[in-house]
Structures are given as structure tokens and as C-alpha cells.
Amino acid sequence: MNDGTLLHSSGDISLDEWNGVAVATQTDDSALYLELDGWAGPLDLLLDLARRQKVDLRSISILALVDQYLDYIEQAEALKLELAADYLVMAAWLAYLKSALLLPKDEQEEPSAEELALRLQLRLQRLGAMREAAARLMARDRIGRDVFLRGAPEGLEIARRTRWRCDQFALIEAYGRVKARTAPAVHMVRERPVMTLESAISRVSAMLGVTLEWRQLEDFLPPHADPQLRRSALASSFVAALELARLGKAELDQDEVFGPLRLRRPQ
Amino acid sequence: MSAPLERALEAALFAAEEPISIDSLSEMLGGAAKEDIRESLSHLVGHYEERGIHLVTRGGRWHFETAPDLAHLLRREREQQRKLSRAATEVLAIVAYHEPVSRAEIEAIRGVQTSGGTLDVLMEAGWVRIAGRREVPGRPTIYATTPEFLDHFGLFSRKDLPGLNELRAAGLLDPVEEAFEALMGDGEDDPGSGTGDSAD
Amino acid sequence: MSAPLERALEAALFAAEEPISIDSLSEMLGGAAKEDIRESLSHLVGHYEERGIHLVTRGGRWHFETAPDLAHLLRREREQQRKLSRAATEVLAIVAYHEPVSRAEIEAIRGVQTSGGTLDVLMEAGWVRIAGRREVPGRPTIYATTPEFLDHFGLFSRKDLPGLNELRAAGLLDPVEEAFEALMGDGEDDPGSGTGDSAD
Numbered sequence: 001m002n003d004g005t006l007l008h009s010s011g012d013i014s015l016d017e018w019n020g021v022a023v024a025t026q027t028d029d030s031a032l033y034l035e036l037d038g039w040a041g042p043l044d045l046l047l048d049l050a051r052r053q054k055v056d057l058r059s060i061s062i063l064a065l066v067d068q069y070l071d072y073i074e075q076a077e078a079l080k081l082e083l084a085a086d087y088l089v090m091a092a093w094l095a096y097l098k099s100a101l102l103l104p105k106d107e108q109e110e111p112s113a114e115e116l117a118l119r120l121q122l123r124l125q126r127l128g129a130m131r132e133a134a135a136r137l138m139a140r141d142r143i144g145r146d147v148f149l150r151g152a153p154e155g156l157e158i159a160r161r162t163r164w165r166c167d168q169f170a171l172i173e174a175y176g177r178v179k180a181r182t183a184p185a186v187h188m189v190r191e192r193p194v195m196t197l198e199s200a201i202s203r204v205s206a207m208l209g210v211t212l213e214w215r216q217l218e219d220f221l222p223p224h225a226d227p228q229l230r231r232s233a234l235a236s237s238f239v240a241a242l243e244l245a246r247l248g249k250a251e252l253d254q255d256e257v258f259g260p261l262r263l264r265r266p267q
Numbered sequence: 268m269s270a271p272l273e274r275a276l277e278a279a280l281f282a283a284e285e286p287i288s289i290d291s292l293s294e295m296l297g298g299a300a301k302e303d304i305r306e307s308l309s310h311l312v313g314h315y316e317e318r319g320i321h322l323v324t325r326g327g328r329w330h331f332e333t334a335p336d337l338a339h340l341l342r343r344e345r346e347q348q349r350k351l352s353r354a355a356t357e358v359l360a361i362v363a364y365h366e367p368v369s370r371a372e373i374e375a376i377r378g379v380q381t382s383g384g385t386l387d388v389l390m391e392a393g394w395v396r397i398a399g400r401r402e403v404p405g406r407p408t409i410y411a412t413t414p415e416f417l418d419h420f421g422l423f424s425r426k427d428l429p430g431l432n433e434l435r436a437a438g439l440l441d442p443v444e445e446a447f448e449a450l451m452g453d454g455e456d457d458p459g460s461g462t463g464d465s466a467d
Numbered sequence: 468m469s470a471p472l473e474r475a476l477e478a479a480l481f482a483a484e485e486p487i488s489i490d491s492l493s494e495m496l497g498g499a500a501k502e503d504i505r506e507s508l509s510h511l512v513g514h515y516e517e518r519g520i521h522l523v524t525r526g527g528r529w530h531f532e533t534a535p536d537l538a539h540l541l542r543r544e545r546e547q548q549r550k551l552s553r554a555a556t557e558v559l560a561i562v563a564y565h566e567p568v569s570r571a572e573i574e575a576i577r578g579v580q581t582s583g584g585t586l587d588v589l590m591e592a593g594w595v596r597i598a599g600r601r602e603v604p605g606r607p608t609i610y611a612t613t614p615e616f617l618d619h620f621g622l623f624s625r626k627d628l629p630g631l632n633e634l635r636a637a638g639l640l641d642p643v644e645e646a647f648e649a650l651m652g653d654g655e656d657d658p659g660s661g662t663g664d665s666a667d
Contacts (some may be wrong), residue, residue, distance in 0.1 A: 017336035040354050043378025119386050129439040136429040141335040141421045146480035148333045148341050151300045154282040154541055164592040166551035167621045175560035176639030183576035275540055277519030278533040282541045319477030333478040340475055341482050
């Protein structure tokens, strides 16, 4: 069973008309459901029926259309087809519309049956227009069916290329940085600074001020780990001690040759 | 011997994997003047007019395609396109002729609920896109067609939709209520449904 | 107006996904005589000769391709400028001063590990090239600068690179010394603490 047995036997509406449109697939299961067979709902069915009147949708007879629809539904029920509820709702509404249309005008309720019929007609026109438009659209020269694009386009490749920025100075500076960072030659720093005589004098005299005891010269040296600087400090402090002794600000004492040199504040 | 710009355009459009706008062409050709590009393109259109391949423009983008009358030579069975269901073709037409359009509006025209799958199929095909929301209560999503839609159906622009002007002139793109009131005349004191957002 | 067979060939070759032999073309075009096809193809070759696309045959199969002289249009390069990283600049400088050098040598000079990516960047930039292998155990790849390197950095030859003495005179070897001076600087004899890491 398919839609053809009911409607298309009369043959004036062929689904072939729908160029490029698939007929809803017809499986045995779907045969029981009208809406799956050919019509997308009652309005769609009505439109098909209306078209069978072979007149412009603007001049269809709504009364005739209602009869056709109700006949159709009756036939379907006789064949024990299971109809979707909205087809039956539409049938009931159309039956009401028909009876209203048959009433004399002054007995009609608001909105009048004519108005209801007009609305229905307008809806059918709109659906009809879109169906036709769909068919015309599908019939156009379509890519992949009627016209073809280049089979193997080379493609427009947009290679994102990075342009690296770097200038001469940055380059040379970088080399300097590397050399400065790693080359052992970089240790050729200037001579270690010495402890000046002035600072030795001020340091030694300041320290003599806080003690009366004899103290070894080494005790007056600043606490440096660096042996080179220490030696310089020793020399400066020795000269400072001699100078302070000459000025009478210190007393020097040495017990033996090369023995420890001691000094203290004059008593 | 064709002009250098024409040659360059030919090559670029030939090699392109998708249609190209004049802006992109200009950029590609090192900033060639768009006026010159336009002129060269129209030369090329003329040159190819009667050949086996045509230069066409769809929605402002250009591409080469085979001449439609040669379809029979090129159609390949193995590559049959998946056919659209009738519901999908109707929905596509409704979107194209009414865009932007909400699902409720589509359903009002078709008289049935549109299964979500139908719009999905059209979006998957690349022909329909979500075009935002309508600023009415409920803020429904609205749909419109894409540039690929124009490409696929060989439309110069949306104005090129078959029968668009006739449909518009006949009021067939207006909602039922609007058409109804127009027909009943404004003698009625019915304030009308205003926005015509959806029929029924 | 081109002959029907030419049009058909044009369309078929345009739409084809791969080059096509004359046999296949004949089959595709409903058994057209191969002689006619050959003749039409040679017409077409002539027609496209000076255009942006060419009809060419390779190993007996035919296809359209863009004119070779326009290839640059198809591979557009979108350039983005980026500053060379500190590490990459150092590596480049080492290559320039010591070329040819192996990666191990670069690392020895820099005193830090150098990622392979750094040399890649320099080669991508076109400033460094592979200059062979050093004939020592392991045959390491050695690197040297390119003529583009000299161009870019405004050098006539590598000899233009300032020598160590000049670098020193320019204070470019100073960082460590300066750090020391900064520590000892104010004449006080207490050097205090300090890492010597400070550059100006």
C-alpha cells in the first residue's frame, strides 16, 4: 500500500514533478502511516487535493475541497489505515466548516465561515507557493549535479611565514653577552683594589681608641677572606701603625725579629 | 594574449578550492584595484561564456564551473548526491524566501511541526545558518541561508531566487493574517495581529 | 565560439580529479574519435597557451594547471614579524663568529644547552644553513651563515663583524667587569654581596 493507490491512480499529480526531491521512503512499516507516505500533514494533503481541482488556488472551491478531504479520510478508514490524529482533527474542523458554509449567512457565527474558508485558502496558497518555489529551486543547475567545480584544484595555500626581526647590533651584542658570560678570559679584571693608607690610618686609630691593651697588628685588619686584599691591608695597616707612632698616637712593640708586631694607645 | 591581471585572476580562480570575493582577489594580487579586477572579471566572463567552463559570481564571490549543458557528460552515478526529503526542500525554500525566519514561522506555513532533523540537515549541508534571535517574547532563533546556498543553487544573489518578485507582488510571502486583513479591507475594527510574526 | 568537442573536453578536464588519458576522454564523451580528440586538445593547448591556465600532457594524460609563472599567487605568504629570541640571537651570533660550527660547539660556547628548534628557526629565517658534516667521530652536522644573513645584517662579509677587541672597546664584553665595579665602585673596601649577574 502506498499513496499511489489512493491518489495517484488518477495520475495528475505525480511526485516526479518534484524534480530532485526524494519521495518519502516507502517501507512496509511506513505504509500504515499516511503522513509518512506522501503528505507532510493534513495541510499538505489538502493542498494536493486542491491542486487536483486544476484551477488556480485563488479560485478553488473550498466546499468541494472539504468533500474531497472527508472522502479521502473515509476511504482511508475503510481500508483500516491508521491515521495520524491531526488528519482527524482537520477532518472534524472541515466538517464543521462545511456545515457552517452551508448555513445562510445571517445564521453564521463570528468569525464567519467565509472568513475561515478564506484563511484556509490563504494558507494553502502560501504552502503551494513555497512548494513550487522549492521545486524550482531544486531544478536549478546545482553544483555537483548539473555543474561541476574544478576536480583537483591546486588550492590557494596561505603559508604563514614568520619574518624574523633581528638587527646587527642585537647580533653583536648577543655575541658579547655570550663571551662575557662564559669565556674564562673575562676574569682578567683589573688589580684588586688595595686598602688605602688613609683608610688604614683611620681604621687603626679608631680601633686604638677602644682598647688599652697591646694588640697584634693583624687584629686591626678588616675581615677579608681574599688573601690578596688581606696582604694589601696588612701592608697599609703596618705603614699606618708607623705613621701613628711617629705622630705619637700609638706605641709599637716587637719582641723578636719577625715576631708579632703589637701596638696600643700611648699610656 | 590576455592582460596580466586577467591571467592572474584566471589562475587564482582556477586553483581556488572555494569561491573568492573581489576583496580576497585584490589582496591575493598584491592589492590590485578592485575596479580593475571587476573589469577583468567581466572580460573573463565574456571570454568563457561559450566555452565548456564558465566564470560565475554567486553572492559576490566568484568561481569557475562547468557549463550546465554539459552536465550529462560529467554526471557520475557513483557520486549521486544525497537527495533531500521533501520536507527539507520545503523548509529550505521557506527559509530562502522569508529569511530570516523562525521555526514557528516555518511551521505556520507548512501546517506541521518541523522536526529538528530537517533544519539540522540543511545546516549540515551548509545552506542554512542560525541568524540570531528575533527580539520578540521568547526570543526565537531565526534562520537564514548561507553564501554556499547561493553557490550550490547557482544564484547570483538572493534577489535571483526564482519567482521571488512575483511571489512578493502577489503577497504570498506575507503572513496569512496580513493577507487576510488586506483582503477584508480596513473596514473592520479588528486591530489586527500587528507584527505578523506568525500566522495562526 | 568553440567547437562542441572542445567545450566537452574543457569541461571534462576541468572537473576531473586526476589527469585523463585520451582513451578515457573518448569513453567519457560517448566514444568520440580519438583523432578528433587529439586535434581538439591541441587546439585547446594553443588557446590556453598564453592564459593563466595551461592545458598540459604528462605521460599521455591530460590536465589543466595554472601557468607556472603564476605559481607565486597560489602560495601566498602572510608574513608576521617576530623578534628573534635572545637564545636564537646568541646562536646566530656564534654561528656567524665561528662558522662552520656543530651544535655541540655552539653549546660549548654558549655554556647552555641549545634546543634544536633554535637552529630550525634560524634556518627558516634563511640566515643559517647546514654546511656539511665535520669529519670527526659522530660526523656532526655543521652550520654556517648564508648570503642572506650578510644581506640582512648589512655586512659585506663576515670579516665586517667586529672582533673581540672592538667588542671590548665598545663595552660589549663588559657585563662581568661592570658588575664587579658596581660592587667595588664607591671606593669602600667592602665588596658586599652580589651575583655579578647584573647587566646594565
